[in-house]
Structures are given as C-alpha cells and as structure tokens.
Amino acid sequence: MGDRFRLPPDFETFPAAKLERETLAGQLGRSHVPGASELSKRLGACFRDRRCGSGACRVCQRKERKILIRAANVGLPKDRPLLRISWVPRGGVIPLGGLAGFDLRRFIASRLRALQRALPGITAFGGVDVSLNTFENGTPVWVVHLYLLIEAADSKLLRAAIRARCRGEPSAPRPFHFQKVSRAGRAKVFSYALKPAFYKRSGFIDATGRANTRPQALPAGAAVEAALFLDRWPLQRRLILHGMRLVRGRDGLRLVRRDGGHSRRGSRA
Numbered sequence: 001m002g003d004r005f006r007l008p009p010d011f012e013t014f015p016a017a018k019l020e021r022e023t024l025a026g027q028l029g030r031s032h033v034p035g036a037s038e039l040s041k042r043l044g045a046c047f048r049d050r051r052c053g054s055g056a057c058r059v060c061q062r063k064e065r066k067i068l069i070r071a072a073n074v075g076l077p078k079d080r081p082l083l084r085i086s087w088v089p090r091g092g093v094i095p096l097g098g099l100a101g102f103d104l105r106r107f108i109a110s111r112l113r114a115l116q117r118a119l120p121g122i123t124a125f126g127g128v129d130v131s132l133n134t135f136e137n138g139t140p141v142w143v144v145h146l147y148l149l150i151e152a153a154d155s156k157l158l159r160a161a162i163r164a165r166c167r168g169e170p171s172a173p174r175p176f177h178f179q180k181v182s183r184a185g186r187a188k189v190f191s192y193a194l195k196p197a198f199y200k201r202s203g204f205i206d207a208t209g210r211a212n213t214r215p216q217a218l219p220a221g222a223a224v225e226a227a228l229f230l231d232r233w234p235l236q237r238r239l240i241l242h243g244m245r246l247v248r249g250r251d252g253l254r255l256v257r258r259d260g261g262h263s264r265r266g267s268r269a
C-alpha cells in the first residue's frame with residue numbers, strides 16, 4: 001500500500017531489545033520461582049532462524065509491536081477522530097505475587113462490556129499495561145491500566161457516559177485520563193498502548209502515567225513475576241479489540257472492522 005508510516009523515534013532498537021532480553025534471562029536463571037529457569041532457557045535459545053515467540057522476549061515482542069502498530073495505523077483511518085482513554089479500572093490493583101492467578105482475559109472482557117454499555121457500537125483498539133506502583137514508600141502493588149483508542153470525538157457527554165458506566169479504581173486519584181490523538185501523534189500513541197514490558201512507578205496510582213516519576217526498571221523478584229505473566233499473556237493476548245478483529249492475511253496482520261458485518265443496529269460512532 002506504500003504508506004509512508006514511520007515508527008515513533010523512541011521505538012526500541014534491536015540491540016536494546018536484545019540486551020533487555022539477556023538481562024531478564026539472567027534474572028530468571030537465578031530465580032527459584034517455578035517456571036523461571038525454563039523461561040530463561042527459552043529466552044536464551046531465541047535466534048534469528050528460530051525465534052522463541054515468548055511474550056517475555058523483548059526481541060520477539062519488538063517484532064510483534066512493529067506488525068501491530070502498522071496494523072493499527074491502517075485499521076484506524078486517519079480521517080476519523082481518535083481519542084485515547086487511559087483507565088485504571090476498579091479491581092485492577094493486585095498484590096505483589098498475585099499476577100500468576102490473575103485472569104487478564106476475563107478482566108478485559110468485563111471492562112469492555114461496561115464500555116459497550118457506555119458507548120454502544122464504539123470501535124476500540126488498545127492494550128494493557130501493568131505497572132508496579134509504590135505509594136509513599138508503602139508496599140508496592142501491581143496496577144492494571146487499560147489504554148483504549150476509540151474512534152470518537154471528545155465531548156463532555158462522552159466522558160460522562162464513560163464515568164457513569166465504567167468504574168475507576170477508588171484508590172486512584174485520577175482513574176481516567178482522556179486525550180485527543182493528533183494525526184502526528186498516532187504512531188507514538190499506538191506504540192505506547194502496545195507496551196512490550198512492565199515498569200515500576202513511584203507515586204500514586206494514576207491513569208496519566210505522566211504525573212508519576214519516570215518509569216524505572218523492576219526489582220529482580222518483580223521482574224521475574226512480570227516475565228512469567230508476559231509469557232502467559234503476550235502482546236496479542238493483551239490486545240483490546242472491540243468492534244474489530246485481527247485477521248492474518250497474505251500481507252501480515254490486518255485489523256478488520258465489524259461494523260457493517262453483523263447486524264449492529266443503533267450503532268453509531
């Protein structure tokens with residue numbers, strides 16, 4: 001199609017991804033948590049001609065991110081308004097050590113049902129980020145953030161509909177953050193929504209991700225927990241798709257919209 005789409009300037013380089021994978025493989029190899037040393041071995045055996053495909057592998061996820069960012073750029077037409085909603089949903093706070101028992105698919109599905117009730121017929125694309133938050137040097141907790149990109153113009157009415165139907169985390173000072181996405185800002189926003197790894201944030205739970213301090217690397221124990229989680233829930237399984245689906249075609253992955261397909265009466269953007 002010859003679109004001149006460019007990845008954002010801060011997109012990770014191949015050497016950086018490889019280095020992060022090596023660091024993580026080392027942390028996993030030193031851990032006694034069940035499954036950690038097996039995952040370390042898999043990451044260590046990821047080569048050009050035989051990729052491991054793990055959700056914890058920064059090299060494999062970098063490749064996956066490129067494909068998905070391009071698919072989003074084509075699948076979400078530039079002539080339609082795009083709104084980014086960052087949402088820390090109620091129930092999205094998990095104690096340290098609790099990621100292994102967290103059912104992400106179920107969590108996403110129930111939140112999307114709420115979104116559907118708030119904005120019937122809406123098309124949404126996005127991803128999930130989990131960060132390790134510490135408040136005022138208290139016990140750190142995992143916090144789940146949903147990054148939704150919806151095809152709609154920002155309005156007071158839309159925000160009110162979302163706040164009425166979608167519950168925010170009560171302990172978060174700002175569980176919602178809305179931001180209009182400019183044409184120039186699309187690549188960066190797609191990249192941000194499709195995060196390849198999890199980080200630590202000091203400060204309050206906040207949906208903006210900016211009011212916090214800069215994201216820091218996870219301590220080794222948390223990094224192992226996050227890696228095992230990411231291995232179970234790689235990027236494609238963390239994708240949020242509503243009103244559209246991912247189709248594997250001859251030219252790679254494509255986002256196909258559901259509108260017009262099935263009878264979706266009363267749906268409007």
Ligand SMILES: [Zn+2]
Nearest residue numbers: 046052057060
């Ligand atoms: Zn790999």
